Amino acid sequence: MSARAVAHALFRHQRKMLATLLLCLAGGGATIALSPVQWRAEATLLVEASRPDGAGALAAMLESRDLHAQVLNRFGDRLYPAVPLAQRADAFRHDLHIRPAEGLVRLSLDGPDAALAADALGGLLDRLAEKNRAVFTPQDAGGELARQAVQAREKLAAFRKRTGITEGSADKAALVRRRGELDGETSAAEAEASALADRLTVLKARLATTPATIELTNESERTKVAEDARAKLFELQTREAELLGKYQDTSVTVQNLRAEKRKVEELLGKLETTTQNRVTSGTNPVYQDVEKDAFRTEAALSAAKARLKSSQRQLADLDSRLAALAGSERVLVELEQATVAADSQLTRRTGSGAAIEGIGIVSSATAGSRPVGPAPWVVMAVSGGMGVVLALLLAALAQKFSTRIVTPADVERRLGLPVLTTIPRES
Structure with a gap:
């Protein structure tokens, strides 16, 4: 276009x-x-809680229907003049904004008038302070319940600090798991020590039957002559047997052969005597190897026995700790049950949420200079x-x-x- x-x-x-x-x-x-003009009043509370969820507990107290009813009894007609009585509580919860943070609780309230919103929010804080003081007042039943709850928590904390037990079941599970590991280590050490002891017994028996020294023969230069003499003697003996089949013992041939044989025998006897005189004794290498193996086995057996004794000592210590934990666990369970019961009674007494010590006002209820919503x-x-x-x-x-x-x-x-x-x- x-x-x-x-x-x-x-x-x-x-x-x-x-x-x-x-x-x-x-x-x-x-x-x-x-559109009705809405003004917003804001306040900030500081919580010095005796428990980590102090801000959350304070927010729960601020959401209590009892507190809302007390504020509406005083400011309901001016805050919600056109809203029926049955719906004012819901309207008040809709206009009340609670934002808990770490150690702080910020709250705001919307209303048709700036001063009225600030007064209503201040009234809510006053009712909160009265309720919290009532819980810790010594003269009433709520104060007694609060003291009982505090005492129960203190006893539980003191017991955990004295015994070192934070969570009975978790500590017991850790000890039982460690005992199982030690039991396995002890069994392994026992098996190793038994095997080493059996091996050492066998080695000692071999040492008892093995000679420490053996004879060592040194071959001399006459060894070849002795071998030749033996061969010659065998040859002469063979010829003598042949000649005896042909001649008489008194024949010259037989006598000459026998004379030669005697000379060879004399020479061979001298050579054997010389060899026997040169025989010496020395260390048996087999005995040395067995002895070294026995020494190593004995050292390993001593180390295995030391590990076995250490594991047995740790097992005895764990057994004593488990026995002590069994008694302490019963006390811990009783103290935890007493603490839970005291907190439950205090909660039923004070309504939604338990009392909190150390509530401080960082900024009181004040209304903004401009209405809520767009200009x-x-x-x-x-x-x-x-x-x-x-x-x-x-x-x-x-x-x-x-x-x-x-x-x-x-x-x-x-x-x-x-x-x-x-x-x-x-x-």
């Missing part, structure tokens, strides 16, 4: 656009006029912007669905005829 066509469409539908813009501005004005000029600006957008959208839709033929573009679009020229209309 050309700029001329756009200008024509805006001029043609200017009344519709102006009506749409005025309607949106009127809606914004009506919203400002009809009137913001509402009117948003309404005007929406009016402009809707006016342009309305003009575009009206132009698109219009059946009038005014411009050459309308002629070409609706009739499908080309426009060659235009003749201005004479007035």
Whole structure:
């Protein structure tokens, strides 16, 4: 669409656009006029809690229906004049905002008037202080229950500090797991010591039957001569047997052979005597190896026995600790049950949430200088912007669905005829 066509469409539908813009501005004005002005009062509380969840416990006390009912009895008619009595509690909880943080609780209350919102929030803090003081007042039953709860927690903390037991079941499980590990180590040490003792017995028996020294023969240069003499003697003995089959013992041939044999025997006897004189004794290497193995086995056996004794001592210590823990665990369970019972009684006595010591006011209930919600000029600006957008959208839709033929573009679009020229209309 050309700029001329756009200008024509805006001029043609200017009344519709102006009506749409005025309607949106009127809606914004009506919203400002009809919406009630809300003011917000804020306060901050400091909690010096005796337990880690002090801020959460204080927030629970601030959400108590009893406190809300006391505040509504005093300020309900002025805070919610048009709200039925049965719905005022829900409206008050909707307008009350509680934001607990670490050690702090920030709360705010919305109301139709700044001073009224601040007074109502201050009244809530006053009722909170009265309720907390009532719990810790020595003269009433609530104070006695509070003291009992504090004493139960102190006894439990003292017992845990004295015995070192934080959680009985967890400590017992850790000790039982460690005892199982030690039991396995003790069994392994016993098996190792038994095997080493058996091996040492076998080695000592071998040492008893193995000689420490053995004879060592030194071969001399006469060894070859002795071997030749033995061979010669064997040969002479063989020839003697052959000759005896042919000749008499008294024959010269036999006598000469025997004389030669005696010479060889004498030589061989001298050589054997010389060899026997040269035989010496030495250390038995087998005995040395067995002895070294026995020494190593004995050292390993001593180390295994030391580990076995250490494991047995640790087992005895763990057994005594488990026995002591069994008695201490019963006491711990009784103290925990007493603490839970005291806290439960105190909770039932004080309503929602238990009492908290050390509540301080960091900032008292004060109302802001401006009401809650967007400023009137913001509402009117948003309404005007929406009016402009809707006016342009309305003009575009009206132009698109219009059946009038005014411009050459309308002629070409609706009739499908080309426009060659235009003749201005004479007035």
